[in-house]
Amino acid sequence: MIYPVNAADKLGFLEIKELVRQKCLSEPARDLVTKIQPQVNPEQIQKFLHQTAEFKTLLQTDDPLPIDHLYPIRPLVEKARVEGAFLLEEEFHRVLLSLRTVFALIRYFKEREGQYAHLDMLFEHLTIENSIVRSIEQVIDDRGKMKENASRFLLDVSQQIQKSEQEARKRLETVFKTAQNNGWTADGNLTIRDGRLCIPILAENKRKLKGLIHDESATGQTAYIEPEEVFHLNNKVRDLEFARRREIIRILTELTNSLRPHIPLLQSYHGLLTKLDFVRAKALFAIDIEAALPEILKTAEIHLVNARHPLLFLNAKAEGTHTIVPLNIKMDEQDRVILVSGPNAGGKSVCMKTVGLLQLMFQSGLLIPADGNSKMGIFKQIFADIGDDQSIESDLSTYSAHLSKMKHFTQFANARTLVLIDEFGTGTDPQFGGPIAEAVLEVLNTKNVRGVITTHYSNLKVFASDTAGLENASMLFDNAAMKPLYILQIGKPGSSYALEIAQNIGLPKEVVRLAKAKIGEHQQNVESLLVNLERDKKEIVDTKAAILKREKELLVKQQEYEELRDYVDTNRKELIKQAKEEARQILKDANKLVENTIAEIKSAQADKEKTKEIRSTLHQAIDKHSPVKAPVKKVVAKSDAPADQDLQVGDWVRLLDSGNEAQVIEIAKNKNLILALGELRTVVKPAKVEKLQGKEKKKVVKRIGSVSTGDASDFSPELDIRGMRTDDAMNQLELVLDRAVMIGYPSLKIVHGKGDGILRKFVREYLRKYSHISHFEDEHADRGGDGITYAYIK
Structure with missing residues (x-):
């Protein structure tokens, strides 16, 4: 397909394959990358491309893949295929870890069935054969060693070895103390020679202690003797260890035999791990070069x-x-x-x-x-x-x-x-x-x-x-x-x-002039024409780029306008909804209040003083739901506000068309003002408002402050309650949450720390009961994890 054979290398394809190869986790996947060659089958190309694209999407948007261990299974399977052969303990441990990874991957994609259609093809309807894992887990522990209770005989032998070693050690220490007391020993403690625990004895005293001499020092002044009393016990331990080793080999052989019928399935598992590692490497490389699927x-x-x-x-x-x-x-x-x-x-x-x-x-x-x-x-x-x-x-x-x-x-x-x-x-x-x-x-x-x-x-x-x-x-x-x-x-x-x-x-210049003369007039004209065309093309390209830039700016402005319009519409609908709900509640409370008042008057049997007191209570309840009557100021319609008013975030203003007071919470890029009118957010032009100053501003702030916990300009959406007592922390949380709801903040960051998790538990329980909270979640693991809670307000 490619001619000459080194053409791909000259184009840089070999370097591309090496970069992909570096992304692989296993050697079999690296071998697959080495074998990458251009294909001509459209279906095959499409499958490979879509698999890579899906894996790229998975890496960028989905939960991390549960890839913990990618030991190659195939070599171990080939070893197990031979009759009479057996896998070692560490080899079974590798198989176990790889199978756990395979099963986790199968479950991962099964939970997302249909979401990654082309990656699903890699699984080829593979099933989870738990019996293989269970049989290995019964024999091999998490450290890759044989379990002591893998068989009854192995447990008995291990216990006998432990008991005999303790007895031999005890007798050896007794002999060692006696030799020390007699002054026979050299400097130092018990030591091991030829795998046996020995006593260091001075050469002139070695005839005084009965036993087997295993070694002597380089100078010949110290002999290392295994006492006669311990010799037979150590031989017993050695025999038991041989028996234990024979039992381990028997168990491993039996486990290998049970694994042999599953060899085809194990090879399929190996193929799945290799292919997933291969496609993952291609997807990681695609992310590095910001690649896409054409x-x-x-x-x-x-x-x-x-x-x-x-x-x-x-x-x-x-x-x-x-x-x-x-x-x-x-x-x-x-x-x-x-x-x-x-x-x-x-x-x-x-x-x-x-x-x-x-x-x-x-x-x-x-x-x-x-x-x-x-x-x-x-x-x-x-x-x-x-x-x-x-x-x-x-x-x-x-x-x-x-x-x-x-x-x-x-x-x-x-x-x-x-x-x-x-x-x-x-x-x-x-x-x-x-x-x-x-x-x-x-x-x-x-x-x-x-x-x-x-x-x-x-x-x-x-x-x-x-x-x-x-x-x-x-x-x-x-x-x-x-x-x-x-x-x-x-x-x-x-x-x-x-x-x-x-x-x-x-x-x-003389050289250039001579060159021009030798080129010829016709060729010079052609070159000059081409140069002029290049200049014209550059001007066209620059103009086109400027036009595109202006179009993008216009699109951004249009998008901002539409967002502001949607913002106003959304808040208007929300305000109407809340007003209706409040009116419904007030009417319900009023009916209940009237009924209660009538009942109390009847029970008072028309007593004048009692009736007067009941009516006073009724009027107080009515006044509570009546609007605060501020001094009425006649608003004269103006076409424009004073030109010199300097509005900043936090200022209080009066809307010229309605006379309502509001606070500036944001100034948009187009100089329009975003105002907080109670819980309503609205957008107006600076010319449609009048800035409040002096006593007038103080009256509004005092009046508004009686029903509000503050404005948005000095509100911090982050609360740190670390080190507080539970009651104090909950009081602080309640105050900040109420204020966030009042001024319309979308979320609140609560820093409670990890510790014993007590504050975190109380915070979560409180948030669950708070009606204005839609949901909450932990901070990202790299930025505090479960030591920080984000609460999102409806």
Whole structure:
């Protein structure tokens, strides 16, 4: 599919695979990455791409995957397949940990069944075989060691070993003390020699202690003796240890035999872990390069929108010095081959390599660093001629190597072939290289190939402008600043700017003048025309960018306006709803009050004093629900407020059209005021309000303060109750919650600390009973976890 075989490496595909390989957790997954190759089966490509895209979404938006251990199971399964063989304790432990991970993954995706349709295909209806895990857990503990009670005989032997060791130790210490008291021992304590506990005895006293000499010191002054009284006990311990080892091998063999019928299922589990690790690595790499899933086409077309070379993007991201200029290019039935020209170091080769590398990634199931509305077709062949492939062994010069590739291209290329050629026609005399390149291009065009070709040859630019299926393109160049812009412009050829660059780097003027004279008037005119076209194109691009920027600003303004309008509508509806509810409650209370009053008057049997007292109580209750009668001030309608009033957040104002007082809680970007009118939020223009000052302001603040706990300007939505007594903390919480509800704050941060969890428990219980709380949750684990509670107000 790829010709020559090193073309993928020259495009940078090997480096891409290595970056993906580094994201893998297991060696089998790394082996899969090494084997990645471009595919031609559309269904297979689509499956790989969608799996990677789904895993990327999972990593960015869903709960973390329960991947704790990814030990490769296959080698252990192959060992267990052999009759008579058995897995060791640590090997069973690895199998156990891997199976727990597999089962956790199966449960994870089962809970999200249908949410990740393409990832579900990896499971192939795998079931959780708990019997395997249970059988291993009965024998192997969490440290990877054999359980003492794995069998009755093993438990008995272990207990006998422990008992015999204690008895031997006790007798040995008795002998050691006796030897010390007699002055037979050397300096030091009991020591181990040949796996047996021995007493260090001075060489001249070694005949005084009966026993077996296991070793002596380098100087020969100390002998290490195992006393005769302990020797038989230690032999008994050794025999018991051999018996214990035989029993362990018997149990492991029996456990391996029970595992053998499940070998096919275990291999499937291994395949699942490997594939998930492989797809996860591709998804992590996609996140690093900010990749997306393009639209998959059945036709051999390419339409890249804001594409970036992944390797250059990662380098720029690591350095943080500059951004990558995105590439926009389209190849379809009308414009099959894009002929890119322009100045040296202007980005022609990067443009061509970006197209080739992204096509290889796409057909290998990797997401590409481009916008999601990009479109990619599938090519059965990718031919590339990049760099110098001269070969001394094959007696090939640079140009001969190019011609060998052109021979292959013209013989085997077709409409499903992507051709990538860098510096087309170079390597020989331009007088002959240009015509040969033009002839090759004509043959490739008749075969309906797709491709990107870079060149400096003028005859190729002219041929492309006159031939259907070929399209000129150029890399824009700022001829005023004499620097490339790295922007691909489709439709016109570009100048090489050879003379301008030569003059800019300081080549003598005489040399430049002679060069111009030798080029010829016609060629100079062509180059001048191309330079002028480049300048015009740059102006058009700059103007277009300015227009787009202005359009974005207008969209932002429109969105702000719509948000403010929705805000006002929402608060108006909420106020009406609350007013109706309050009116309903007042009416209900009034009916109840009247009924109670009548009943009390009847019970008082029309006693004048008692009736007067009851009526006074009734009037007080009525006055309680009546509005506060503030001094009436006649409001004169004004068209505009005083021009010099300086309004700030926290100021009190009067609405000119209604006479109501309100407080400024925010000033919008368009200078409109967001006011708090009780629990209502409203937006007005500065000209529609009058700022309250002096005594008038104090009266309003005093009146409003009698029914409010404060305004939004001095309210803090964070409460720290660490170290408080429970009663004090609850009082503080109640005050702040009431105030938050009064001024309409959406949430409250409560810092209670972790400790023994007492304050946290009381806070949660109080919040559950508070009718205005919709829900609450812990802070993120990295920022305090369950030591902080966020309460959200309805």
